[in-house]
Amino acid sequence: MFERFTTDARAIVVAAQETAREIGSHNIDSRYLLLGLFDTNDSTTQALNDCVDNFDDAxxxxLDRLAGSGLDGDALASLGIDLSEVTERADAVFGSGALTSSRSPKGRIRFSQDAKKCLELALREAIRLKGSSIGTRHILLGMLRAECPARSELLRxxxxxxxxxxxxETQRAA
Known part of the structure; x- marks a missing residue:
């Protein structure tokens, strides 16, 4: 399937892999693909930018939620623990990234089921829109169609x- 991806669409997948590795994730879920989309500079990203208040902050x-995803900030907050304060103190005492750097994955990082579903739906969107390749807009359309963490982030x-x-859907091929 990846042979049908445009150069920009492949760049999103590569960026997702690199970010997952940097954060120390052992799998790539749809949110990493979304981060790749945030970093692309094309009409798809512009459409996303137009729909998101404070695009760079989003x-x-x-990225902050993914970097701290090993700890549930909401659950800790319900106990009166501020995750950002704990992270700051750990960084001050043990060095930057102390809570995340030790879990760096070795070898190949696999795609989660939801990321695979987004990419499968991207293919279906390309076929539906009569495209000969899978572009960045197809990946985003796949995310919007799937019940996945990336879609939840967009709704958030x-x-x-x-x-x-x-x-x-009305854009020219991107």
Whole structure:
């Protein structure tokens, strides 16, 4: 399937892999693909940017959530523990990235089921839109169609999924 990806779409997958490795994740879920989309500079990213308030802040918040994903900030907060304060203190005492750097994965990082589903749906979107290749807009359309963490992140940012989907469907191939 990857042979059908455009150069930009492949760059998203590579960026997802690199970010997962940097963070120390043992798998790549759809949120890593979303981060790759945030870092692309094309009409798909522009459409996403138009739908997200404070686009750069949204990317940073997502990256922060992924970097701290081994600890559940909401669960800790319910116990009166501020995860960001704990992270800051750990970094001050043990060095930057103390809570995340020790879990760096070795070897190949695998795609989670939800990331695979997004990429499968990207193929289906490309076929539906009569495209000969899978582009960045198809990946985002696949995310919008799937029930996945990336879609949840977009909803968390108050993205109007129907409006974004409509914009992407009327775009020229990206």
């Amino acid at each position: 990317r940073t918040r997502l 940012e108050n993205v109007d999924v129907a409006a974004l989907r409509s914009t992407l």
